[in-house]
Amino acid sequence: MCVVLSLSIAPDEFQFGRIASTDADVRVQLANVVPGYQAPFTLFWVHGDERERFETRVREHDQVDGLRTVCESDESAQYSLQWDHQADEFVAATAETNAVVLDGSVDGGEWRFVLRFPDRDDLLAFHDRCRDLGIDFDVDQIESEAGCAHRTTSLTDEQREALLLALDAGYFDIPKQTTLTDLGDELGISQQAVSQRLNRAIRNCLHDYFHLPSA
Known part of the structure; x- marks a missing residue:
């Protein structure tokens, strides 16, 4: 516990x-x-x-x-x-x-x-x-x-890394505190790759949350 x-x-x-x-x-x-x-x-x-x-x-x-x-x-x-x-x-x-x-x-x-x-x-x-x-x-x-164990998710390590970095840097804030370009620079990947990685991560989180079968 x-x-x-x-x-x-x-x-x-x-x-x-x-x-x-x-x-x-x-x-x-x-x-x-x-x-x-x-x-x-x-x-x-x-x-x-x-x-x-x-x-x-x-x-x-x-x-x-x-x-x-x-x-x-x-x-x-x-x-x-x-x-x-x-x-x-x-x-x-x-x-x-x-x-x-x-x-x-x-x-x-x-x-x-x-x-x-x-x-x-x-x-x-x-x-x-x-x-x-x-x-x-x-x-x-x-x-x-008693219930603090992490829920099992289908996130890859790379998706989790990108999602947490975006969250910490304020990408999901209104207004946004950072850009995909900035996140890409931090991760060492392109803007398009960051966007795709975040979209997959969010989709996987939604599937896990609503107990939906993996796409």
């Missing part, structure tokens, strides 16, 4: 928190990443009017190799961060204990995370690992999810 942990942690308790901790008045929220395609804690949204100030402070951090704007609007922007995520002990602890980061955000105070673990043993391993590393956090809530 899956277990979901909601926790609060100070920015100075982990490296990514220190990188994203600036004097800019913004809200930072992690974006879901595509497993096997992007490293964890590399894509995130920044909301607020002082994004330029935030960018400057992050680029000046000695642990940052690069910061790239993926897409932006008047109110928010998504960034791709280049940094040594493996050196962050909190990030490493989530990976070592099979945690999935469902949500992570900060708005001028503590970071709040929602982590899902395959079972209680993994949750306890995460707790013990953080304690051994001297990482302090507050437990806000622990919930068991």
